[in-house]
Amino acid sequence: MRKILVVAEMGRAGPDDSAFELAAAARAAGKALGEHRVAAAVFGRGVAEAARGLAPWFDDVFVFDDPQLEIPDGEAWRALLALLIARERPLLTLIAHSNHGMDYAPALAGQAGTPLVCDCVALEVRDGRLFAVRSVYGGKLNARVSVALGDAGCMATLRPGAFPAAPAPQGAGAAIHAEAVPAALTPRRRCLGTVAPEPGAVDITQSAVLVAVGRGIEEEENLGIIHSLAEALRADVACSRPVVDKKWLPRSRQVGTSGVTVKPKVYLAIGISGSFQHMGGVKGGPFIAAINKDPAAPIFSVADVGIVGDLFELVPLLEEKVRELKG
Amino acid sequence: MEIIVCVKRVPDVAEVEVEVDRSGRALERQDLAYGINEWDNFAIEAAVSLVEAHGGRSTAVTVGGPEDEEVLRRALAMGVNEALHLCDPAFAGADAHGVALLLQRAIAARPFDLVLTGAISSDQRNGQVGGMLAALLGIPQVALATELKVENGRAVVRHEVEGGLERVVELDLPALVSVQTGINEPRYVSVRGIRKVADQAIPVLDAASLGLDAAQAQALLAQVRIEELFLPQRGKGAEMLEGSDEEKVLKLIERLRERGGL
Ligand SMILES: Cc1cc2nc3c(=O)[nH]c(=O)nc-3n(C[C@H](O)[C@H](O)[C@H](O)COP(=O)(O)OP(=O)(O)OC[C@H]3O[C@@H](n4cnc5c(N)ncnc54)[C@H](O)[C@@H]3O)c2cc1C
Ligand SMILES: Nc1ncnc2c1ncn2[C@@H]1O[C@H](COP(=O)(O)O)[C@@H](O)[C@H]1O
Numbered sequence: 001m002r003k004i005l006v007v008a009e010m011g012r013a014g015p016d017d018s019a020f021e022l023a024a025a026a027r028a029a030g031k032a033l034g035e036h037r038v039a040a041a042v043f044g045r046g047v048a049e050a051a052r053g054l055a056p057w058f059d060d061v062f063v064f065d066d067p068q069l070e071i072p073d074g075e076a077w078r079a080l081l082a083l084l085i086a087r088e089r090p091l092l093t094l095i096a097h098s099n100h101g102m103d104y105a106p107a108l109a110g111q112a113g114t115p116l117v118c119d120c121v122a123l124e125v126r127d128g129r130l131f132a133v134r135s136v137y138g139g140k141l142n143a144r145v146s147v148a149l150g151d152a153g154c155m156a157t158l159r160p161g162a163f164p165a166a167p168a169p170q171g172a173g174a175a176i177h178a179e180a181v182p183a184a185l186t187p188r189r190r191c192l193g194t195v196a197p198e199p200g201a202v203d204i205t206q207s208a209v210l211v212a213v214g215r216g217i218e219e220e221e222n223l224g225i226i227h228s229l230a231e232a233l234r235a236d237v238a239c240s241r242p243v244v245d246k247k248w249l250p251r252s253r254q255v256g257t258s259g260v261t262v263k264p265k266v267y268l269a270i271g272i273s274g275s276f277q278h279m280g281g282v283k284g285g286p287f288i289a290a291i292n293k294d295p296a297a298p299i300f301s302v303a304d305v306g307i308v309g310d311l312f313e314l315v316p317l318l319e320e321k322v323r324e325l326k327g
Numbered sequence: 328m329e330i331i332v333c334v335k336r337v338p339d340v341a342e343v344e345v346e347v348d349r350s351g352r353a354l355e356r357q358d359l360a361y362g363i364n365e366w367d368n369f370a371i372e373a374a375v376s377l378v379e380a381h382g383g384r385s386t387a388v389t390v391g392g393p394e395d396e397e398v399l400r401r402a403l404a405m406g407v408n409e410a411l412h413l414c415d416p417a418f419a420g421a422d423a424h425g426v427a428l429l430l431q432r433a434i435a436a437r438p439f440d441l442v443l444t445g446a447i448s449s450d451q452r453n454g455q456v457g458g459m460l461a462a463l464l465g466i467p468q469v470a471l472a473t474e475l476k477v478e479n480g481r482a483v484v485r486h487e488v489e490g491g492l493e494r495v496v497e498l499d500l501p502a503l504v505s506v507q508t509g510i511n512e513p514r515y516v517s518v519r520g521i522r523k524v525a526d527q528a529i530p531v532l533d534a535a536s537l538g539l540d541a542a543q544a545q546a547l548l549a550q551v552r553i554e555e556l557f558l559p560q561r562g563k564g565a566e567m568l569e570g571s572d573e574e575k576v577l578k579l580i581e582r583l584r585e586r587g588g589l
Binding site (some may be wrong): 074075099103108109140189191266304308 | 354453465
């Protein structure tokens with residue numbers, strides 16, 4: 001029988017949201033395959049309960065529960081998944097396009113000899129091929145790509161949040177399989193520890209209004225206009241990654257999938273293109289306003305209001321008008 | 328220490344209106360400016376500064392057409408010692424796996440301790456070539472590196488994981504590390520610097536020299552097919568505020584006020 005394998009990531013309290021998104025995507029893809037089974041693979045230490053929590057969504061759950069897996073390490077997951085895939089021979093393997101997924105999925109596909117399509121936002125199985133939509137060229141274009149679902153199977157990583165989760169299907173209720181974990185899983189890559197980000201002077205996760213600045217600011221000296229605007233708005237300053245890479249602002253101000261997750265009421269994005277990795281850190285459905293000189297900037301498809309124009313003109317003007325208004 | 332650094336030339340699409348060409352499957356390339364993939368710039372800096380600190384040699388490699396030689400020159404100008412250009416019409420349309428396969432064939436034939444790639448290329452955004460290449464070379468790897476040190480035959484790498492956390496791993500060499508932006512401060516490349524390396528020979532490797540039959544290369548290198556490129560649906564899209572700068576700003580203030588931003 002055709003099999004689809006979902007690799008479930010764990011959050012702090014049980015399966016990550018992405019596990020349920022992948023489950024739904026797997027069921028939808030499976031419809032085109034006729035009779036099939038959807039399985040999950042779960043890794044960690046003491047994950048038996050989390051595995052039971054996933055059971056209603058799957059037909060099989062393969063549980064790798066071992067002290068070696070306490071910290072999710074990409075090379076350890078790759079080693080175990082390579083074994084599991086060789087045994088189960090899934091037609092399709094779905095992985096979250098998280099930082100962790102980016103660490104092991106390509107090497108896994110390379111090792112297993114299967115094609116891989118990364119960062120998919122839509123998926124469809126048709127005519128013996130996997131069709132996927134992915135975002136290219138800085139989010140300005142989408143590509144529809146396809147790959148044959150051959151004997152070796154195929155892998156895809158799915159963008160978190162792009163596939164809605166669905167209620168548990170009728171009739172599923174997985175068989176749970178305890179899997180053996182060999183000793184010395186990844187002798188050539190060893191984990192030495194985890195580093196938490198240094199807390200910043202201002203905790204932007206608590207801010208109600210954020211003025212976020214991106215690469216459009218061009219020079220460190222120009223940041224002054226952003227700070228003044230924020231002050232006028234009684235807002236805090238946040239930023240996108242390039243501003244932190246240049247060390248113009250500390251990492252604690254970086255919003256995004258590898259930075260901080262914020263949940264303000266209002267988010268003002270200035271000179272930010274609106275990449276998925278940046279917007280992935282903006283949660284809670286704030287009112288988003290964007291200032292960008294490029295009318296085709298992807299930020300305008302996620303913002304509520306937008307102004308096309310030069311930030312060096314607009315930001316000082318905005319500050320002036322705000323101050324006038326506040327008297 | 329022998330370091331290989333993989334680099335790619337990409338179009339700069341920020342602030343330009345992109346168009347799909349007549350095939351419907353590729354970008355209309357006229358009028359676009361090209362440059363080095365942002366992430367690869369950091370990878371080159373890492374390679375050059377490691378060789379400065381530990382001695383040895385760094386080599387930049389690209390898979391691309393004749394015009395892509397420009398990024399190899401740039402890498403040389405930044406201080407990379409040698410360059411290799413994998414170039415053959417048969418490589419056109421290679422997907423991430425295909426690129427990894429070509430790189431593997433070129434790299435496996437030489438001595439190496441460390442292979443560096445960017446985390447992702449800004450045009451195709453696969454984030455895939457590095458990990459695949461490591462698997463094909465049979466060496467350990469780590470993605471999204473934000474710090475990289477080499478000591479006693481090992482690489483100690485800090486890399487990004489979920490929730491703003493970073494993890495430190497130790498890899499036996501040879502290993503592959505894909506680097507994130509911000510890992511270092513890439514040095515400046517002057518026009519003079521580029522001119523200085525203008526005459527340095529860059530060996531070109533074609534399909535035959537990589538042991539590939541050009542006639543069969545396509546099937547091997549291009550498994551993932553691009554069916555079409557299209558403009559993303561804009562969703563509901565933002566309400567675009569119009570008028571003079573002053574009018575736009577006043578309208579924005581009005582909206583911010585309604586939403587509690589003032
Ligand atoms: C694994 C991974 C994790 C990442 N994590 C993060 C993350 O946590 N946070 C993050 O932000 N990014 C992250 N990134 C990077 C992300 O992909 C983008 O590269 C980044 O967000 C781009 O930042 P930007 O929008 O400021 O710059 P750009 O994309 O360069 O956009 C700059 C914008 O400014 C506009 N502009 C320029 N001049 C002006 C002007 N005078 N007036 C008005 N507008 C102007 C331009 O039109 C452009 O739209 C990550 C990437 C990867 C691969
Ligand atoms: N054509 C290429 N030639 C050499 N290296 C490449 C090429 N394409 C991708 N890479 C390397 O792989 C990294 C990730 O690219 P990608 O998987 O395309 O997102 C890049 O940062 C480069 O280091």
